[in-house]
Amino acid sequence: MLLVGIVYAAATGQAEAAQRALLSGGGQAVELCISLAGTYAFFGGVMGLMRESGLAGGVARRLEGPLSRLFRFEPGEEAALPDVCMNLAADMLGMGNASTPAGLRAMRTMAAAKREPGRASSAMLLFLVLNTTSVQLLPATMIGLRAQAGAANPADIVLPTLLATAVSTACGTGICLLCAARERRR
Amino acid sequence: MGQSLLIPALLVLAVLSALHARVVAYDAFVRGAREGLETVVSVAPYLAAILTAVALLRETGLMDAAQALLSPLLTRLGLPRESLSVVLLRPLSGSAALAAVSEVMHACGPDSRAARIACVISGASETVFFTGSLYLGAAGVTRSRYAVPAALAAYAAGVIAAAQLV
Structure with missing residues (x-):
């Protein structure tokens, strides 16, 4: 991106603008970080409360039933179900630190x-797509x-964001299930 | 109006669940807050790099050129042209998208349609390519089959939904 910008600036004779x-980008970044620090601290605190009170674990256990039906695990794969649920539960609550491992x-x-x-x-792909659509x-x-x-x-913006997430998650899930079903028929 | 209650309600829920689990709420909050602040510090260098690049694209007029080129497509999808940078950067990098959203807010005002759409797109999606390569790499997958098309189609659906909803 930087290179493209500089080449474009040189080609159009705008060294000054470049x-x-x-010189302004770094300052903007520091401003942005300072303005975000308060919110991150607050939400980090809320996440800390949720994590240490085991909320994610509770949500994960509740997800096991529905998810075990959604995922068509190949033999041996179903051992991953608790981790799948834990990952998606932590994602839902916005606990990135807990979900990725x-x-x-x-x-x-x-x-x-x-x-x-x-x-x-197929189960791996569905899991991956669920992770890229943000729940x-x-x-x-x-x-x-x-x-x-x-x-x-x-x-x-919470409500529209939730609805947009629901649309993208539903689309991703639908595409994965369709692709998997087509393959089984072959 | 009801949405203003969300965050207070979330805090109450978190404190109650901490009490229920017999966790010292204050200490747990402080530990989490420290992690939150560490996250900000750890993304700062990335934001510096990305915001510099975005500022360069804007000041030299390259962003305007790209927006003008793609504006028929954006209009058809109901997206304001200012949201282009967010749409393009979101699947690639979280901090880049964050920087782009803050740019749109700066340029158009936080309550403008462009800024709201940028927020919804950013909040409703993930870094498709980063997450994808991380997870596929961890599993040693070399044949990812329909992973990337499916994830990108889902992202596109989310973007179009955001344009309709805001």
Whole structure:
């Protein structure tokens, strides 16, 4: 990105604009971080409460039933179910620190169960796509950003965000299930 | 109005669950808050790099050129042209998207439609490529099959939904 910008600036004869931009970016970053620090501290605190009171574990146990039906595990893969649930529960609550280790463990467990190494199974792909569509219930960073920018109601993007997440998660799940079903028929 | 209650309610829920689990709420909050602050410090260098690059693209007019080029497509999807940078950066990098959202807010105001759409897109999606390579790498997958198309299609659906909802 930097190179493209500089080449474009040189080609259009705007060395001055380029210099101004290069010297302002760092300052903007520091401002942004300071404005986000308060929100991150607050939501970090709330996450700390949730983590230490085991809330994610509770949500994860409740997800096991529905998810075991959604995922068509190949033999041996179902050992990953608790980690799959833990990962998605932590993601929902916005606890990135807790979700990634569980997610990677789930992927490794599923990978170890396969006969064909290197080939992603349908359950692995569904899990991956669920992880890329964000199932987070509260967009904490965006609320903080809006609060600091002086938005009238910083939290009023929560509902549209939830709906957009629901659409993308439903689409991702649908595509994965369709692809998996088509393959089984063959 | 009801949405203003969300965050207080979340805090009450978290404190109650801590009490229920017999955790010292104050200490747990402080430990979490420290982690939150560490996160900010750890993303600061990335934000510096990305914001510099974004500022360069904006000041030299390259961003305007790209927006003008893609504006027919954006209009058809109901997206304001200012949200282009967020749409393009979100699947690649979380801090880049964060920087882009803050740029849009700066330029258009936090309550503008462009800024709200940028927030919804950013909040409703993940870094597709980063997450994808991390998870597939951890599992030693070399044949990812329909992973990338499915994830990107889901992302596109989310973006289009955001344009309709805001």
